[in-house]
Amino acid sequence: MADYQSLYRLSHKLDADELKWERERRLHSPGVVFLDFPVGENKLFYVITPELAAAAERVYALDREVRGIEADMPPIGATLCLRALSMGNAVSSNTIEGVHSSRREMEDGFIANSARAKKTVKYVGLAGFYERVFVKGQLPKMSLEGIRTIFDEAVAPNIAAEEQPDGRLFRAEPINVYGTGQRILYRGMHPEKKIVDGLETMLGEWERPSSTRLVAALLGHIMFELVHPFYDGNGRTGRLLMAVELSTILSRFSALAFAGRLEEKRRDYLREFRELERPFNLGEATGFLIFLLDELGNSMEDFLGEIREKAGDFKNLHAHLRDSGVGVIVRYDLGDNEKTILELLAWGNLAGLSQGVELRAVADIEGAPRNWRTIRGALDCLVEKGFAEITRQRPLFVRLSSQAENALMGSLE
Structure with a gap:
């Protein structure tokens, strides 16, 4: 001072x-x-x-x-x-x-x-x-x-x-x-x-x-x-x-x-x-x-x-999820819609939102699906594969599972 x-x-x-x-x-x-x-x-x-x-x-x-x-x-x-x-x-x-x-x-x-x-x-x-x-x-x-x-x-x-x-x-x-x-x-x-x-x-x-x-x-x-x-x-x-x-x-x-x-x-x-x-x-x-x-x-x-660290992680995460050769994508056969939702949930995790993010925020991601059935179907797929957890029903809030956090966030280190 x-x-x-x-x-x-x-x-x-x-x-x-x-x-x-x-x-x-x-x-x-x-x-x-x-x-x-x-x-x-x-x-x-x-x-x-x-x-x-x-x-x-x-x-x-x-x-x-x-x-x-x-x-x-x-x-x-x-x-x-x-x-x-x-x-x-x-x-x-x-x-x-x-x-x-x-x-x-x-x-x-x-x-x-x-x-x-x-x-x-x-x-x-x-x-x-x-x-x-x-x-x-x-x-x-x-x-x-x-x-x-x-x-x-x-x-x-x-x-x-x-x-x-x-x-x-x-x-x-x-x-x-x-x-x-x-x-x-x-x-x-x-x-x-x-x-x-x-x-x-x-x-x-x-x-x-x-x-x-x-x-x-x-x-x-x-x-x-x-x-x-x-x-x-x-x-x-x-x-x-x-x-x-x-x-x-x-x-x-x-x-x-x-x-x-x-x-x-x-x-x-x-x-x-x-x-x-x-x-x-x-x-x-x-x-x-x-x-x-x-x-x-x-x-x-x-x-x-x-914020420098978070901004770098955001950029690396996007590249990671869009690389079809990355192990987690190949192993679980994740499609583009599933990857888009995973990206949203990972952003929420990096931002520090413990209860996740509202699923309708998917619409704010460039190139994301706009049809609710498509979005919900992709989420159900992620939940079934153990990558996402629903924390609230109304409105629908979702967060990364510990499995997804270890697989995705660990790759940024």
């Missing part, structure tokens, strides 16, 4: 005169940007420093690499990876807030959403949001009403009735935000008029950035959490909004990979919020922005290592 220290931290290291000089230097820097957004008795501001600019440029450079690998992946492979990454993002975001959710529960939510199941299925609303926005790329238009709609769809179903918003759009009563040991991190804005004003400033920053759109996306996240418009679910909603905004700037893969990193850095993440509101800090967000940019870049580096 770039070595930029907050004024609050420096207040423990510098004497009074040195601290005063550093405050004045930052407040009157040519790169200072003030926003009409209150942080205690101060206004939110940040300084466009060399450290901040370098951290942002690193993110842009890494995203170009992510997009290059994504472009080489088959569409169905990219779709399945986005779905798996969405599940991981949702679980990590819950964990940051101390909300336990398993990968299996999240996968069940995605399956229930695919089946258009009742909203009583846990996480089906959240899964539907991820599927529409991050998998299919249908990004919502941001507005005050849009924020409430996202909360109602993706977060509210898993929040207690007494914690639901009771104002026109947001909460009507004051709230304190607690950290570990029940220490108050900061106090959310109040009354609702101030909540609305704060969120309008956030939306204005996203629409008309004070510097770059990338910095604005992260700055907006900081603003949202300081506003804290709901009684519960603010962290999850705020990270969803940040991921949506990042998806307008970066690859959806890059945007989704971030939550896992913030889960790992949860203590540092919460500490940055706590320090931002300290009176000695004067409302400066520079250090917090550099922290977020650095960790976003780190999450992308980690993801690049994983």
Whole structure:
């Protein structure tokens, strides 16, 4: 992480005169940007420093690499990876807030959403949001009403009735935000008029950035959490909004990979919020922005290592299945339709979908059969030969058997 220290931290290291000089230097820097957004008795501001600019440029450079690998992946492979990454993002975001959710529960939510199941299925609303926005790329238009709609769809179903918003759009009563040991991190804005004003400033920053759109996306996240418009679910909603905004700037893969990193850095993440509101800090967000940019870049580096391996495996798998001389193809006399379904199931396996993939996704593979009887007949053949297992009937979900996994995936090593 770039070595930029907050004024609050420096207040423990510098004497009074040195601290005063550093405050004045930052407040009157040519790169200072003030926003009409209150942080205690101060206004939110940040300084466009060399450290901040370098951290942002690193993110842009890494995203170009992510997009290059994504472009080489088959569409169905990219779709399945986005779905798996969405599940991981949702679980990590819950964990940051101390909300336990398993990968299996999240996968069940995605399956229930695919089946258009009742909203009583846990996480089906959240899964539907991820599927529409991050998998299919249908990004919502941001507005005050849009924020409430996202909360109602993706977060509210898993929040207690007494914690639901009771104002026109947001909460009507004051709230304190607690950290570990029940220490108050900061106090959310109040009354609702101030909540609305704060969120309008956030939306204005996203629409008309004070510097770059990338910095604005992260700055907006900081603003949202300081506003804290709901009684519960603010962290999850705020990270969803940040991921949506990042998806307008970066690859959806890059945007989704971030939550896992913030889960790992949860203590540092919460500490940055706590320090931002300290009176000695004067409302400066520079250090917090550099922290977020650095960790976003780190999450992308980690993801690049994983996606490079998956992209290579996808390419090798396709060649393997289309080679009629490969032992597994010859030994079991697999035809083109069986190979197409095997390819789909193997992609699901590589993406990390434990319950497999919906069979109708076969239609998304170039050259695949479109007739359902043909597809189902090929699946029945694979099940009979021990290469596929049906995990759900409605909708029909299928995964590789352990036999197929050993035969196909082992050949990629």
